[in-house]
Amino acid sequence: MTFVLDPTDESRPASRTVGPRPDDLAGRTVGLLDISKPRGDVFLGRLETLLAERGVTVRRYAKPTFTRPMPADLRAEIAAECDVVIEALAD
Amino acid sequence: MGSAPGTEPVTASRHRLLDTGFSTRGRRNLGTVRGVSLPDDGLVVVVKQDCPTCRLVAPVLGDLAATVYSQDDPAFPAGVGVLDDTDLDASVALGIDVVPTLLRREHGVETQRAEGWDRDRWRELSGVADLGTDLPDWKPGCGSRTHDPEVADAMLVRTRGHELAARRVELAGLEDEAEALYDRGWTDGLPVVAPTPPRVLRMLAGTTRASDEVVAVVPPNLVPATVEKVAINAVLAGCRPEYLPVVLAAVEAACAEEFNAHGLLATTWGAGPAVLVHGPIARRIGVNAGGNALGQGTRANATIGRALQLVIRNVGGGRPGEVDRATLGQPGKVGLCFAEDEDASPWEPLSVSRGVPAGASAVTVFAAEGARGVVDQISRTPGSLARSLAAALRGVGHPKLAPGFDAVLVLPPEHVAVFAEAGWDRARFTAALDELLLIPPEELVRGAGGIEEGVPAPRRPHPKFRPGGLLVAVAGGGAGKFSTVIGGWVGGPGGSSPVTRLIEE
Numbered sequence: 001m002t003f004v005l006d007p008t009d010e011s012r013p014a015s016r017t018v019g020p021r022p023d024d025l026a027g028r029t030v031g032l033l034d035i036s037k038p039r040g041d042v043f044l045g046r047l048e049t050l051l052a053e054r055g056v057t058v059r060r061y062a063k064p065t066f067t068r069p070m071p072a073d074l075r076a077e078i079a080a081e082c083d084v085v086i087e088a089l090a091d
Numbered sequence: 092m093g094s095a096p097g098t099e100p101v102t103a104s105r106h107r108l109l110d111t112g113f114s115t116r117g118r119r120n121l122g123t124v125r126g127v128s129l130p131d132d133g134l135v136v137v138v139k140q141d142c143p144t145c146r147l148v149a150p151v152l153g154d155l156a157a158t159v160y161s162q163d164d165p166a167f168p169a170g171v172g173v174l175d176d177t178d179l180d181a182s183v184a185l186g187i188d189v190v191p192t193l194l195r196r197e198h199g200v201e202t203q204r205a206e207g208w209d210r211d212r213w214r215e216l217s218g219v220a221d222l223g224t225d226l227p228d229w230k231p232g233c234g235s236r237t238h239d240p241e242v243a244d245a246m247l248v249r250t251r252g253h254e255l256a257a258r259r260v261e262l263a264g265l266e267d268e269a270e271a272l273y274d275r276g277w278t279d280g281l282p283v284v285a286p287t288p289p290r291v292l293r294m295l296a297g298t299t300r301a302s303d304e305v306v307a308v309v310p311p312n313l314v315p316a317t318v319e320k321v322a323i324n325a326v327l328a329g330c331r332p333e334y335l336p337v338v339l340a341a342v343e344a345a346c347a348e349e350f351n352a353h354g355l356l357a358t359t360w361g362a363g364p365a366v367l368v369h370g371p372i373a374r375r376i377g378v379n380a381g382g383n384a385l386g387q388g389t390r391a392n393a394t395i396g397r398a399l400q401l402v403i404r405n406v407g408g409g410r411p412g413e414v415d416r417a418t419l420g421q422p423g424k425v426g427l428c429f430a431e432d433e434d435a436s437p438w439e440p441l442s443v444s445r446g447v448p449a450g451a452s453a454v455t456v457f458a459a460e461g462a463r464g465v466v467d468q469i470s471r472t473p474g475s476l477a478r479s480l481a482a483a484l485r486g487v488g489h490p491k492l493a494p495g496f497d498a499v500l501v502l503p504p505e506h507v508a509v510f511a512e513a514g515w516d517r518a519r520f521t522a523a524l525d526e527l528l529l530i531p532p533e534e535l536v537r538g539a540g541g542i543e544e545g546v547p548a549p550r551r552p553h554p555k556f557r558p559g560g561l562l563v564a565v566a567g568g569g570a571g572k573f574s575t576v577i578g579g580w581v582g583g584p585g586g587s588s589p590v591t592r593l594i595e596e
Contacts, residue, residue, distance in 0.1 A: 003259045006260050067351065
């Protein structure tokens, strides 16, 4: 029998469940998150138009750079202000 | 030497990495070893049957009224009462280096000791005037079984195992070690060395830092990595203990904010962290800076960079297909480490130009894609060769993108000599490259050359590299007019900056 030492952080990943998906967007606030890749704003701009036509409240957000993790404050801001978030990657 | 185990002549000092520390520590800490009951007063003899000198003195032990411990055979010596010390607890507590050892204890403290057989000394110590009349005057002893390589691992774990805090994972008897470690997700795809407690303890002997000291907080999961966790991954990677200080410095550098290991891992670009070793430690531990420095065949090069990547994988949780989103990656992501050949270089070391004191050992961690060779066997003037190298460097990332990606240029002896012989130092060379790599806007603009990729609307010449975005190191074999460009990733605050850290030994 061999014993080895665990090379990992020994923690199980925090268990997270995806929030329930709303049936429709009526009366909800949708956050549009631009990660600051080229042309992500084009895609989100079109989405904003389409959502606005349906009477949905839209808020725009952008990460300072796509190369780094999102600032914790921005994540908290989106969570506090929106019911749904759509994140755009683009190039 | 070369005789049966345990009968080798005793050497004054043992190799540090095999020394479990109990030869001196045991003596100093006498009485602190739990569960060992030693006589407070009187004579003590420690022997082992495997030792010819012990067998020589066996007939006289009955004359001593001593407490006799046997390290290997409780039935030896015959005819006297023997305490079984096959578990070596008493030997450790007494700090036995040699058998036979005769010692006197008074009020729980050792007052005299004789090692090996020395008739006059044994008579003086025991007070038995006619002791061993039939024996030779003197015969050296043998190594204590506490120093036997066969029990070294067990002794190491018993004396220092309490320093290990990591979870112990039991592998089943029928599990193949290599398969078991792969199945647990702990490897980069190549087999790893099983991080058993004795191996990790020997690895930890490579540093003076405490095993529970936090080295860095490792992205992407931002997990504090202790010296012990780094040592475990260094064992996995195949490192020798003397590499550990380099691995620790590399982990610290790679986890610095400006290195942005999370971004480097997560990008679809194929670069990964590479380790450049500076200063005297490189030669001392055998990091190759000469022929095939970027290739295979040298253990330090092959395992130090790998240990860093395994720390990011296992401790930080950064795995391909998960946070590592590389489109293609590159073979050096298994681990890339080399040293600057400071002895052969005519120039000030790169580390000194980055602020490291001359003579100090350090690491620089940088984002690296695959290495690409640059041929120039014709240029004999610095101007021509600089233009050659600049042309190759322009291709980093894309020839029409500037500035953007960082790079490391590795000059071999035959190329750097062209500059040194013409009186060019490091600063002059890099200034010449900066000038040559100022690219006119009409060559960069999107559409130029029939290529849609490029800079959107350049109005003035763009430098290929941001300030500090090109590092130049000297390494490689003595023959070959071939430099190497190691492209990087987006440089600076929006990406990754090379990070240099001193190596703490």
